[in-house]
Amino acid sequence: MLKPNGVYLHCQSKRTEHQTEFENQWLEILQNQPGFQPETYNASQQEVTQLLLQQGAKIEYVIAAQWQIAQTVGELLDIYQTKPHASCWYVPNDVFLKAMQSFRSWCQSHYKSLDVLLSSDAKFEILVVRDWGWT
DSSP: OOOTTOEEEEEEEEOOHHHHHHHHHHHHHHHTSTTOOOOOOOOOHHHHHHHHHHTTOEEEEEEEEEEEEEEEHHHHHHHHHTOOSHHHHTSOHHHHHHHHHHHHHHHHHHHSOTTOEEEEEEEEEEEEEESTTOO
């Protein structure tokens, strides 16, 4: 809850274009795992922003930093192997192992090599919300 005239800051490092492609493919693979339905617990930033605007909030987006990220396909796969994202946290180990095998196969088929270098712009974004719920 914001106090009157308070400020809420939501800071995040946005996924890059190639990281988003990976995450979308990972979610598709999970959805196709027999007997498993991935759960989502979050609202999109667009949904939250829309709700805040309906409550009279003043919203400003600030890009605090921007840089280039370059990762190989293999590096991205290794990152997923460590379950860093919420989309991995609640996947049972047996399902996770099968999904990772499918993910690796997709990567090899799609990119032809795990050594392919993917590069995208990254951003650190701050959402500044003022006067939320105080209209």
